[in-house]
Amino acid sequence: MKRAPDRHHRRSARLQGHDYAQPGAYFVTVCTRDRECVLGRIVDSEMVISTIGEIVRTNWDDIPGRFPGIGLDTFVVMPNHVHGIITVTEARHRRGLINQTPTRGTRTDKPDWILMKSDAMVLGKVVRHFKARTTKMIHDSASDTFRWQRNYHEHVIRNETELNTIRQYILANPANWTTDENYRA
Numbered sequence: 001m002k003r004a005p006d007r008h009h010r011r012s013a014r015l016q017g018h019d020y021a022q023p024g025a026y027f028v029t030v031c032t033r034d035r036e037c038v039l040g041r042i043v044d045s046e047m048v049i050s051t052i053g054e055i056v057r058t059n060w061d062d063i064p065g066r067f068p069g070i071g072l073d074t075f076v077v078m079p080n081h082v083h084g085i086i087t088v089t090e091a092r093h094r095r096g097l098i099n100q101t102p103t104r105g106t107r108t109d110k111p112d113w114i115l116m117k118s119d120a121m122v123l124g125k126v127v128r129h130f131k132a133r134t135t136k137m138i139h140d141s142a143s144d145t146f147r148w149q150r151n152y153h154e155h156v157i158r159n160e161t162e163l164n165t166i167r168q169y170i171l172a173n174p175a176n177w178t179t180d181e182n183y184r185a
Contacts, residue, residue, distance in 0.1 A: 025073065025087045025157040026123055027166045030131060033147035037079035037184050045175040051142050053077045059134045060084060067126055074167040076174065081182050083170045085157070088122055127152050 032038055039053035049057065057077050064070055069090030076083050131148045138146045157163050177183055 023088050027155040029083050029153040031081040031149040033149050035080045035184055039077050041079055042174055042177040047174045049077055052138050055137050056134050074170045076170050
Protein backbone atom coordinates (compact mmCIF):
# COMPACT_ATOMS: atom_id res chain seq x y z
CA MET A 1 0.00 0.00 0.00
CA LYS A 2 1.37 3.40 -0.99
CA ARG A 3 1.71 6.18 1.52
CA ALA A 4 -0.67 9.10 0.90
CA PRO A 5 1.36 12.22 1.83
CA ASP A 6 -1.74 14.41 2.09
CA ARG A 7 -3.27 12.09 4.70
CA HIS A 8 -0.24 10.60 6.44
CA HIS A 9 2.03 13.59 6.82
CA ARG A 10 2.97 14.31 10.41
CA ARG A 11 5.05 17.33 11.23
CA SER A 12 7.92 16.60 13.57
CA ALA A 13 7.85 18.43 16.88
CA ARG A 14 11.62 17.98 17.18
CA LEU A 15 13.95 20.97 17.08
CA GLN A 16 15.21 21.23 13.50
CA GLY A 17 18.95 20.66 13.28
CA HIS A 18 19.40 19.67 16.94
CA ASP A 19 21.59 16.61 17.59
CA TYR A 20 19.69 14.58 20.19
CA ALA A 21 22.73 12.33 20.69
CA GLN A 22 24.87 15.10 22.19
CA PRO A 23 24.92 15.92 25.93
CA GLY A 24 21.94 17.96 27.03
CA ALA A 25 18.73 18.02 29.05
CA TYR A 26 15.23 17.37 27.70
CA PHE A 27 11.81 17.98 29.25
CA VAL A 28 9.64 15.03 28.22
CA THR A 29 5.88 14.51 28.52
CA VAL A 30 4.27 11.14 27.72
CA CYS A 31 0.46 10.83 27.82
CA THR A 32 -1.84 7.85 28.11
CA ARG A 33 -4.09 7.06 25.13
CA ASP A 34 -7.14 9.33 25.06
CA ARG A 35 -5.80 10.96 28.25
CA GLU A 36 -7.27 8.09 30.25
CA CYS A 37 -6.65 8.63 33.99
CA VAL A 38 -5.19 5.23 34.89
CA LEU A 39 -1.88 6.21 36.50
CA GLY A 40 -3.49 7.42 39.72
CA ARG A 41 -5.52 10.33 41.05
CA ILE A 42 -4.99 13.67 42.75
CA VAL A 43 -6.20 13.90 46.36
CA ASP A 44 -5.70 17.18 48.23
CA SER A 45 -3.13 18.35 45.66
CA GLU A 46 -1.08 15.15 46.07
CA MET A 47 -0.69 12.36 43.55
CA VAL A 48 -1.89 8.94 44.70
CA ILE A 49 -0.28 6.48 42.31
CA SER A 50 -2.17 3.41 41.07
CA THR A 51 -0.61 0.00 40.43
CA ILE A 52 -0.16 1.00 36.78
CA GLY A 53 1.40 4.31 37.84
CA GLU A 54 3.84 2.46 40.09
CA ILE A 55 4.96 0.29 37.15
CA VAL A 56 5.49 3.48 35.14
CA ARG A 57 7.52 5.11 37.92
CA THR A 58 9.66 2.00 38.44
CA ASN A 59 10.44 1.77 34.72
CA TRP A 60 11.31 5.46 34.57
CA ASP A 61 13.70 5.04 37.49
CA ASP A 62 15.33 2.09 35.66
CA ILE A 63 16.28 4.14 32.58
CA PRO A 64 19.85 5.05 33.67
CA GLY A 65 20.65 1.43 34.49
CA ARG A 66 19.47 0.34 31.07
CA PHE A 67 21.12 3.12 29.07
CA PRO A 68 24.68 4.14 29.97
CA GLY A 69 25.20 7.87 29.53
CA ILE A 70 21.54 8.70 30.23
CA GLY A 71 20.53 10.40 33.46
CA LEU A 72 17.30 11.50 35.09
CA ASP A 73 16.32 14.66 36.90
CA THR A 74 12.91 15.74 38.23
CA PHE A 75 9.93 13.47 37.47
CA VAL A 76 6.23 13.19 38.31
CA VAL A 77 3.51 10.69 37.53
CA MET A 78 0.15 12.39 36.91
CA PRO A 79 -3.26 10.71 36.44
CA ASN A 80 -2.92 10.55 32.63
CA HIS A 81 0.64 11.60 31.81
CA VAL A 82 4.18 11.78 33.09
CA HIS A 83 6.61 14.71 33.07
CA GLY A 84 10.32 14.16 33.42
CA ILE A 85 13.74 15.51 32.58
CA ILE A 86 16.10 13.16 30.75
CA THR A 87 19.76 14.07 30.42
CA VAL A 88 22.19 12.74 27.87
CA THR A 89 25.44 12.88 29.84
CA GLU A 90 27.79 11.37 27.25
CA ALA A 91 28.00 12.04 23.54
CA ARG A 92 26.65 9.15 21.51
CA HIS A 93 27.19 8.49 17.86
CA ARG A 94 26.05 6.05 15.21
CA ARG A 95 28.49 3.37 16.38
CA GLY A 96 27.21 3.43 19.98
CA LEU A 97 29.19 4.08 23.12
CA ILE A 98 32.76 2.93 23.31
CA ASN A 99 34.11 1.12 26.40
CA GLN A 100 30.71 0.69 28.03
CA THR A 101 29.60 -2.47 29.78
CA PRO A 102 26.26 -3.59 28.34
CA THR A 103 23.29 -4.25 30.59
CA ARG A 104 20.77 -7.07 30.22
CA GLY A 105 17.03 -6.87 30.22
CA THR A 106 15.35 -6.76 26.83
CA ARG A 107 13.07 -9.44 25.54
CA THR A 108 15.74 -10.49 23.04
CA ASP A 109 18.30 -10.48 25.86
CA LYS A 110 20.50 -8.09 23.86
CA PRO A 111 22.21 -5.30 25.76
CA ASP A 112 20.14 -2.10 25.62
CA TRP A 113 23.02 -0.08 24.21
CA ILE A 114 22.96 -2.33 21.13
CA LEU A 115 19.41 -1.14 20.50
CA MET A 116 20.87 2.36 20.20
CA LYS A 117 23.81 1.56 17.92
CA SER A 118 22.15 2.41 14.62
CA ASP A 119 20.24 5.47 15.76
CA ALA A 120 21.74 8.82 16.67
CA MET A 121 18.32 10.00 17.94
CA VAL A 122 19.10 8.77 21.46
CA LEU A 123 16.24 10.54 23.22
CA GLY A 124 13.69 8.91 20.94
CA LYS A 125 15.20 5.47 21.53
CA VAL A 126 15.05 5.92 25.30
CA VAL A 127 11.42 7.11 25.30
CA ARG A 128 10.30 4.37 22.87
CA HIS A 129 12.00 1.73 25.02
CA PHE A 130 10.42 3.17 28.18
CA LYS A 131 6.94 3.14 26.62
CA ALA A 132 7.28 -0.37 25.17
CA ARG A 133 8.73 -1.93 28.33
CA THR A 134 6.17 -0.22 30.55
CA THR A 135 3.28 -1.30 28.34
CA LYS A 136 4.48 -4.91 28.33
CA MET A 137 4.85 -4.98 32.12
CA ILE A 138 1.40 -3.40 32.61
CA HIS A 139 -0.18 -5.91 30.21
CA ASP A 140 1.53 -8.78 32.03
CA SER A 141 0.40 -7.75 35.50
CA ALA A 142 -2.32 -5.10 35.65
CA SER A 143 -4.29 -4.28 32.49
CA ASP A 144 -4.27 -5.65 28.98
CA THR A 145 -6.01 -2.52 27.64
CA PHE A 146 -3.42 0.07 28.67
CA ARG A 147 -1.88 2.14 25.86
CA TRP A 148 0.30 5.22 25.59
CA GLN A 149 -0.60 8.03 23.23
CA ARG A 150 1.39 7.91 20.02
CA ASN A 151 4.68 9.83 20.18
CA TYR A 152 5.66 12.14 23.05
CA HIS A 153 6.39 15.81 23.63
CA GLU A 154 9.91 17.03 24.31
CA HIS A 155 11.55 20.38 24.84
CA VAL A 156 15.29 21.01 24.62
CA ILE A 157 16.37 22.70 27.86
CA ARG A 158 18.83 25.42 26.86
CA ASN A 159 20.13 26.84 30.15
CA GLU A 160 20.13 26.56 33.95
CA THR A 161 17.33 29.12 34.41
CA GLU A 162 15.05 27.16 32.09
CA LEU A 163 16.04 23.91 33.83
CA ASN A 164 15.05 25.31 37.23
CA THR A 165 11.75 26.71 35.89
CA ILE A 166 10.85 23.31 34.41
CA ARG A 167 11.80 21.53 37.64
CA GLN A 168 9.43 23.81 39.56
CA TYR A 169 6.67 23.22 37.01
CA ILE A 170 7.04 19.43 37.33
CA LEU A 171 7.03 19.50 41.14
CA ALA A 172 3.99 21.82 41.25
CA ASN A 173 2.04 19.82 38.66
CA PRO A 174 -0.09 17.77 41.13
CA ALA A 175 -1.18 20.92 42.99
CA ASN A 176 -2.10 22.56 39.67
CA TRP A 177 -3.94 19.53 38.24
CA THR A 178 -7.29 21.27 37.68
CA THR A 179 -5.61 23.91 35.48
CA ASP A 180 -3.44 21.40 33.58
CA GLU A 181 -4.11 21.05 29.83
CA ASN A 182 -4.32 17.27 30.35
CA TYR A 183 -6.88 17.56 33.18
CA ARG A 184 -9.86 15.23 33.06
CA ALA A 185 -12.49 15.43 35.79
